[in-house]
Amino acid sequence: LAFTSTGEDKEANAGVYVLEVGTGALKAVHQAKKAKYSQLTLSESGKHLAFVADTDTTKVQLRPNELYHWSSGMDQAEKRVDGKTTPEGFHPSAHARVSFSKNEDRMYFGFAKPPVVKDTSLVDEEIVNVEVWTYDEPRLYTVQELQLKNDTITAYTAVIHLEKTNKLVQLASPAYPDAQLTKEGNTKFALVSTSKPYELERQWTGRRARDYAVVDVESGISRKILSKVPGWVRLSPSGEYVYGYHSVDTTWFTYAIRNNSFTELTRGKTFYNELHDSPSPPRSYGAAGWIEQDQKLLLYDRYDIWAFDPETAQAERLTNGRKDKKVYRYIDLDEDKEYVDTRENWLLSVFNEEDKSSGFASYDYKRKRLTPMLAGPYRFSTPKKAKNADQLLFTRESFAEFPDLRITDLKFRSQTKISNANPQQAAYNWGSIELVNWTSLDGKKLTGMLVKPENFDPNKKYPMLVNFYEKSADGLHRHRAPAPGRSTINYSFYASRGYLIFNPDVHYRIGYPGESAYNCVIPGVTSLIEKGFVDKDNIGVQGHSWGGYQIAYLVTKTDIFKAAEAGAPVPNMISAYGGIRWWTGLSRQFQYEHTQSRIGGTPWEYPARYIENSPIFNIDKINTPLLIMHNDADGHVPWYQGIELFVSLRRLGKPSWFLNYNGEPHWPLKRQNRVDFNIRMAQFFDYYLKGAPKPVWMDKGVPAMEKGINQGYELMDKE
Known part of the structure; x- marks a missing residue:
């Protein structure tokens, strides 16, 4: 056991101490009159200790940090690195992680550049505070501001070879600032990378490309191996290969370090998202890991596990899920292992794309045999294995079943529920959920979810709320506890009060996101009306962010909805294109050119697309009463977008209300604000869809002088 002392305890002066747990012996391995210690780290065996110390008693801005090392048998910790033994201008970082390799013959730490020092001779009246934004600087000024703290503590990974006369080797550098090591840190090579050459274009592509090099951990000699790779790149566990997924080429690849050779594993094969529908490179389905000694790399396609x-x-395809539309994925039960062990049966998760059921299977790699073990109309958590017993802990849930804890053996022969966290649910009208199918206006077969009240009568007509985002049907069996949500309706809450809830999946055509939503959602609604149990005159719609945008678009095209709530909507794609995502500091350009907003280009390339997809240009066609929530600290969608929508509706005298929770981000985080939002939204929909009395806040508002005092929840007498 190792610890530091500030010296305030009379039993221990300022310093670093090692306690021998077995004997209780306490040893001071470093002492100073005054010191700040950081990154105190013991090796796995406890035989090595490292820490960074600042023993300078002055108030200089450039702190002279020193890296110390102690090992069992040493009387005092020895200084290994200081400002004199580092590259010029660098010093050991107090913020970078210090670690030991698995075999404990290497000690990793970080070099830091000295910070920019303020001129303390200037008085306030002489200091100019101006932001200078430059057109070709790699990072937008707003990004620099948000990353300022990280920039000031940037560190470059280095290693000391403890068994080789404490040789120091720098691995990362300003040219390649990011370093990757294997989990155990014993391999001959490290992987370093940089995104600096591509930071500028990231503002409009939305993806971060990188250059990669491998560095010999013994000599520090580096070799560039990859240029401008967007995607995911890693070292294999043994360090023999660099591997990754190139998202633009949609190809998994390997690079053999020892012979400097590349291999494209999936060229011409579909190992990327088959349902991708945005103007960006599709993501891969991921990797399960490596088989022992880097013999095979296990990759996923849409359904199956493959060994390359x-x-x-x-x-070699190991599973055969595509035939039955079942998705198989490997579950790692021992995170300490670097490899997927072929000597043991693998635990696989199974998901049925057709009915959304799930379960588990066992796979024998040597015999290539798959054995189903558990399946049902549920959603299961990823099991956790007991460290010293063949038992698994997991949860099982459905729309009506709370995810209580369960234990079982490795073959799922029996399950024991060991918690009962939600017994009060039995006292409530909860509801049920089912899949529904229909055809879009452009001929696509679509799926969605329909929630019905518990005592549903097909001969009655029910008010219905439509809530959607993109695709949600895979979450059919997710349990939704009745809690005040931050941005959307709570399904069990509204179902218990006699509402139907419809959540349709949306498939998009690039350049026409608004029209795509219309083509998918509206025929889904009409298909349910045709079943006879939906009150067609009392249908509402609700969504947030991207869902809020789509709702703002829909109500300009149809009067099928009697009331709508749009949270954090974008009514004007032209003005939004030139905005900032304040949460990251990035320009919003990439969102329209390449990602979720799906325009597929700039406003000067496709002006008609921006206009056609912007509800602001058709505000006059809205006849649906609209409730808008948009908060003034929203870092995702500029809140002036919500204001644009509201003041335009107000200008036309159309029924609309605007909620702004001061200081809250993209959605309310404070519980009292979530509760308030859910109360107002329920009152809004109850008034329009169930004929409930109108609340005061909808009739008279809440004047600024009454904010925080009177909420206006009181219901008015019906006229």
């Missing part, structure tokens, strides 16, 4: 030879690209 990293040098020949020879592939």
Whole structure:
């Protein structure tokens, strides 16, 4: 056990101490009159200790940090690195992680550049505070501001070889600032990378490309291996290969370090998202890991697990899920292992795309045999294995079943529920959920979810709320506890009060996101009306962010909805294109050109698309009463977008209300604000869809002088 003392305790002067747990012996391995210690780290065996110390008693801005090392048998910790032994201008970082390799013959730490020092001789009246934004600087000024703290503590990974006369080797550098090591840190090479050459274009592409190099951990000699790779790149566990997914080429690849050779594993094969519908490179389905000694790389396609030879690209499909539309994924039960162990049966999760059921299967790699073990109309958590017993802990849930804890053996032969966290649910009208299918206006087969009240009568007509975002049907069996949500309706809450809830999946056509939503959602609604149990005159719609945008668009095209709530909507894609995502500091350009907003280009390339997809240009066609929530600290969608929508509706005298929770971000985080939002939204929909009395806040508002005093929840007498 190791610890530091500030010296305030009379039993221990300022310093670093090692306590021998077995004997209780306490040893001071470093002492100073005054010191600040950081990154105190013991090796796995406890035989090595490292820490960073600042023993300077002055108030200089440039702190002279020193890296110390102690090992069992040493009397005092020895200084290994200081400002004199580092590259010029660098010093050991107090913020970078210090660690030991698994075999404990290497100690990793970070070099830091000295910070920019303020001129303390200037008085306030002489200091100019101006932001200078430059058109070709790699990072937008707003990004620099948000990353300022991280920039001031940037560190570059280095290693000391403890068994080789404490040789120091720098791995990362300003040219390649980011370093990757294997989990155990014993391998011959490290992987370093930089995104600096591509930071400028990231503002409009939305993706971060990188250059990569491998560095010999013994010598520090580096070799560039990859240029401008967007996607995911890692070292294999043994350090023999660099591997990754190139999102633009939609190809998994390997690079054999020892012979400097590349292999494209999935060229011409579909190992990327088959349902991708935005103007950006599709993501991969991921990797399960490596088989022992980097023999095979396990990759996922949409349904199955494949084993690839990293040098020949020879592939073997291990499961056969595509035939039945079942998705198989490997579950890691031992996070300490670097490899997928072929000597043991693997635990696989199973998801049925057709009915959304799930379960588990066992896979014998040597015999290539799959054994189903558990399946049902539920959603299961990822099991956790007991460290010293063949038992698993997991949860099972459905729309009506709370995710209580369960234990079972490795073959799921029986399950024991060990918690009962939500017994009060039995006293409530909860509801049920089912899949529904229909065809979009442009001929696509679509799926969605329909929630019905518990005592549903198909001969009655029910008010219905439509709530959607993009695609949600895979979450059919997710349990939704009745809590004040931050941005959307709570399904069990509204179902218990006699509402139907419809959540349709949306498939998009690039350049026409608004029209795509219309083509998918509206025929879904009409297909339910045709079943006879939906009150067609009392249908509402609700969504937030991207969902809020789509709702703002829909109510300009149809009067099918009697009331609508749009949270954090974007009514004007032209003005929003030139905005900032204040949460990250990035320009919003990438969102329209390449990602969720799906325009597929700039306003000067596709002006008609921006206009056609912007509800602001058709505000006069809105006849649906609209409730808008948009908060003034929203870092995702500029809140002036919500204001644009509201003041335009107000200008036309159309029924509309605007909620702004002061200081809250994209959605309310404070519980009292969430409760308030859910109360107002329920009162809004109850008034329009169920004929409930109108609340005071909808009739007279809440004047500024009454904010925080009178909420206006009181219901007025019906006229």
